Amino acid sequence: MDPVLLITVLSVVLGALIALFFFNSYFGKRRSEVQSIAKAELQPDHKKPSKPSQPISKKSHAKPHTHAADKDQNKRHHPLDVNTLKGHGDSVTGLCFSSDGRNLATACADGVVRVFKLDDALSKSFKFLRINLPPGGPPTAVTFTDDASSIVVATHNLSGSSLYMYGEEKTTSVNENKQQAKLPLPEIKWEHHKIHDKRAILTLYGATASYGSGDGCTIIASCSEGTDIIIWHGKTGNILGHVDSNQLKNHMAAISPNGRFLAAAAFTADVKVSIAAVAINAYDHIHLMGYFLIIYESPYEVWEIVYSKDGSVKEVSKAMQLKGHKSAVTWLCFAPNSEQIITASKDDSIRIWNINVRYHLDEDPKTLKVFPIPLRDSSGATMHYDRLSLSPDGRILAATHRSTLQWLSVETGKVLDMADKAHEGDITSVAWAPKTIPMGNGQGLILATSSGDKKVKLWTAPSLD
Numbered sequence: 001m002d003p004v005l006l007i008t009v010l011s012v013v014l015g016a017l018i019a020l021f022f023f024n025s026y027f028g029k030r031r032s033e034v035q036s037i038a039k040a041e042l043q044p045d046h047k048k049p050s051k052p053s054q055p056i057s058k059k060s061h062a063k064p065h066t067h068a069a070d071k072d073q074n075k076r077h078h079p080l081d082v083n084t085l086k087g088h089g090d091s092v093t094g095l096c097f098s099s100d101g102r103n104l105a106t107a108c109a110d111g112v113v114r115v116f117k118l119d120d121a122l123s124k125s126f127k128f129l130r131i132n133l134p135p136g137g138p139p140t141a142v143t144f145t146d147d148a149s150s151i152v153v154a155t156h157n158l159s160g161s162s163l164y165m166y167g168e169e170k171t172t173s174v175n176e177n178k179q180q181a182k183l184p185l186p187e188i189k190w191e192h193h194k195i196h197d198k199r200a201i202l203t204l205y206g207a208t209a210s211y212g213s214g215d216g217c218t219i220i221a222s223c224s225e226g227t228d229i230i231i232w233h234g235k236t237g238n239i240l241g242h243v244d245s246n247q248l249k250n251h252m253a254a255i256s257p258n259g260r261f262l263a264a265a266a267f268t269a270d271v272k273v274s275i276a277a278v279a280i281n282a283y284d285h286i287h288l289m290g291y292f293l294i295i296y297e298s299p300y301e302v303w304e305i306v307y308s309k310d311g312s313v314k315e316v317s318k319a320m321q322l323k324g325h326k327s328a329v330t331w332l333c334f335a336p337n338s339e340q341i342i343t344a345s346k347d348d349s350i351r352i353w354n355i356n357v358r359y360h361l362d363e364d365p366k367t368l369k370v371f372p373i374p375l376r377d378s379s380g381a382t383m384h385y386d387r388l389s390l391s392p393d394g395r396i397l398a399a400t401h402r403s404t405l406q407w408l409s410v411e412t413g414k415v416l417d418m419a420d421k422a423h424e425g426d427i428t429s430v431a432w433a434p435k436t437i438p439m440g441n442g443q444g445l446i447l448a449t450s451s452g453d454k455k456v457k458l459w460t461a462p463s464l465d
Contacts, residue, residue: 078419078459080407082121082439082446085456087114087128092450094141094204094429098148101433104448105151106456107139113153113166121439121446121458131166131186141204145218145234150189152204152220152234160198163222165189165237190237196224203252206234209259211338215311221262223253229264231255231305231316241316243303252331255305256338261355262303262316263341265329299323300332302341302355302365320359324351324367331388333397340368342397342410344385348373350397350413371413375401389430391445396461398447400427405449407462417462425452 089110096105104116113131133139137157144151150167167189195201206220218234227250229243245253247266255262304319327346334341339356352369359365375383385399396416397408405422406415429450436443445461 078422080417080419080459080462081422081457082460083123083458085116085126085128085458086454088112088454088456090138090454091425091452092428092454092456093139095431095448095450095456096143096204096206097431097433097448098144099208099434100148101435101437101446103144103148104433104456105142105144106450107142107153108454109138111135111138113139113142113151115148115151118433118437118446118458121437121444121460129186133164137162140201141222143204143206143220145206145220150234152206152232154201154204154222156200160194161196161201161222161224162191162193163195163201163232163237164191165234192237195230196222196228197226199224199226199228201225202250203254205252205254207255207257207259209305209307209311209313211256211258211260211307213307213309213311214259215307217311219255219259219305219313221253221255223250223264225250227266229253229262231262231313233313240313241305243316245301251329254332254334256334257336258338260305260338261319261334262305263300263322263332263334265300265332265343268328300325300329300343320355320357320365322351322353322365324370325349330384330386333388333390335390336392336394341365342388342390344373344388344399346384348382348384350385350408352410369413371408374408374413374415375399375404375406387427387430389432389447391432391447391461392434393445395464396445398430398432400430400449402426403451405430405459409464416464419459422449422457423451423453423455427451 088106088108091109092106093109094107102118104118106114108114111133113133114128116126116128118126133153133155137155139153139155141154142151145165150165152163152165155162165188166186168187201222202225203223204220206218209215209217209219219240220232220234222230222232227245227247229245231240233240243262245264245266247268249267251265251267253262253264299321301318302320302322303316305316306314308314322341322343325343325345325347329343329345332341332343339354341353341355343351350371350373351367354366354368357363357365373382373385377383383401385401387400389398395410397410399406399408403421403423403426405419405427407417408414409416427449431448433446437446447459448456449459450456
């Protein structure tokens, strides 16, 4: 016989014997396991009857789910978190309280503006008015005008930004006291399109023109993502003035509560490179002598809105500069008395400025306080604030970074409380109600935050003790 063929046959036979031994051993083991399991099931258990095994089984299946749900709920819950306004179909891009604090308007990327009635911040449900915006672009910002019955909304699409004012006609004097409690009707009173050179509107900020000879109407500042800011008359929609921040890119703009000052936070360069000098030798050859790196302060303009005797806006003129920050200001807010400004900067500091100065006599704003930003990441690096909002009593500063919310003492700069995960997405807007709101049997200061997680949350103020 051929030796190769003999080796092949012996290999096949040997492999078959090994496989047979393996499978016989495996199935024998499985048979013994089945028999042992069967014996265990047939053997009566005097300690634990078989009947209660179903509830135990159900508990064991439900326990992991319950534990995870409770853990998730505890993670989201914060002692200052008093309520959540749900029902938004997409990211909430902006919010604003009415002057009495009883109405909260929200702008949502689902193309709807909702105006919630806040009769009680602890209520299990809230009535709201739904305003469906014209098709074409989602809302980016919202603000109330003269009262709770009129509202201005900014939208943006590929053709540019638009402003719409929704409201109802003024009623007779008999019903004037009831007018404030009414919600706006979804009726457009005025509109403007393709404003700000087709750039998106980042913020809308309204204030009552109560300073000097102001007519008491609401003026609104729309801040674009470029460098331009437009001031509007809330009731008529007329343009009252234009301002250029003269920086690289705007972040936001705000009007002081009395309607006197306008200020903007913007992105700006931290380092300038300039040619120092050139030299010309005897052969008229030009030689570059060198460059200097100039580290400079980032001054920010504050403009005054000047009113005529008839109450109309006469002009918007430069008033003063805020000098002191070494880097860009990310956000700012006015104090309720319109005499101070609080700024947060990328130089890791918060500054409180006194702007109640005689700037006509070249008196500069004074820095009252400087605090280090107390928010740090795991490596100890400062995390800069995205947004600020000052409580109506001027004592608590709410500051956000992405999904983190902090409450700071304006007096000391210390952290009063913190919600590390205030929302499941980045916070898009933050605002205090201008007045206390009913909370069960009492009243309280309420802060509202919106986010990309489709939610608006209501928070009560922390203790100052």
